[in-house]
Amino acid sequence: SQQGEEDPQALSIQEGENATMNCSYKTSINNLQWYRQNSGRGLVHLILIRSNEREKHSGRLRVTLDTSKKSSSLLITASRAADTASYFCATGNFGNEKLTFGTGTRLTIIP
Amino acid sequence: NAGVMQNPRHLVRRRGQEARLRCSPMKGHSHVYWYRQLPEEGLKFMVYLQKENIIDESGMPKERFSAEFPKEGPSILRIQQVVRGDSAAYFCASSPQTGRNEKLFFGSGTQLSVL
Numbered sequence: 228s229q230q231g232e233e234d235p236q237a238l239s240i241q242e243g244e245n246a247t248m249n250c251s252y253k254t255s256i257n258n259l260q261w262y263r264q265n266s267g268r269g270l271v272h273l274i275l276i277r278s279n280e281r282e283k284h285s286g287r288l289r290v291t292l293d294t295s296k297k298s299s300s301l302l303i304t305a306s307r308a309a310d311t312a313s314y315f316c317a318t319g320n321f322g323n324e325k326l327t328f329g330t331g332t333r334l335t336i337i338p
Numbered sequence: 339n340a341g342v343m344q345n346p347r348h349l350v351r352r353r354g355q356e357a358r359l360r361c362s363p364m365k366g367h368s369h370v371y372w373y374r375q376l377p378e379e380g381l382k383f384m385v386y387l388q389k390e391n392i393i394d395e396s397g398m399p400k401e402r403f404s405a406e407f408p409k410e411g412p413s414i415l416r417i418q419q420v421v422r423g424d425s426a427a428y429f430c431a432s433s434p435q436t437g438r439n440e441k442l443f444f445g446s447g448t449q450l451s452v453l
Contacts, residue, residue: 326383
């Protein structure tokens with residue numbers, strides 16, 4: 228089963244609004260990452276937050292991590308049409324090398 | 339610097355044929371990961387390799403699938419006797435030698451279609 232589960236599965240908002248996506252996971256992690264995937268393309272890394280961090284910012288992105296609830300959120304502020312993509316969370320677990328990806332949120336920005 | 343290069347971009351095979359997918363990691367990266375993505379789904383881990391070694395193949399089907407990352411040349415994911423259920427996008431990712439679970443750099447993927 229997937230380690231990460233994002234919600235909502237799909238999200239449509241007007242350009243300029245903020246978009247929030249959530250990710251829940253099941254086991255202990257050493258970091259959590261968010262990736263973006265444009266249609267038909269590979270994934271692009273957006274931001275990484277470690278298990279001892281609670282919040283991180285990068286440009287218009289803000290990520291929070293709550294290890295007690297095993298959840299993370301990704302906030303994209305002042306959305307643009309170019310932000311239209313699928314967004315995936317991925318967890319890195321202690322004891323192994325691979326990242327485990329969630330099922331993704333499809334974000335559509337309406338111009 | 340070239341990113342992760344995958345080829346071919348699209349591959350069409352008939353049932354029973356072999357599919358070979360190639361991946362050249364970013365320069366200086368010695369860790370390669372293969373993932374499979376079905377339509378409208380997330381990425382499923384298949385295999386993790388370092389040069390000349392398979393480190394974790396827990397996500398790889400036991401039959402028909404194999405992977406290698408030789409000392410020279412690209413990593414190869416081989417699927418023998420393909421079936422329609424193998425149709426998917428296959429993504430390769432690489433990471434540098436140091437740092438576990440650090441960010442991955444993805445290629446653009448190979449879309450495999452089995453007729």
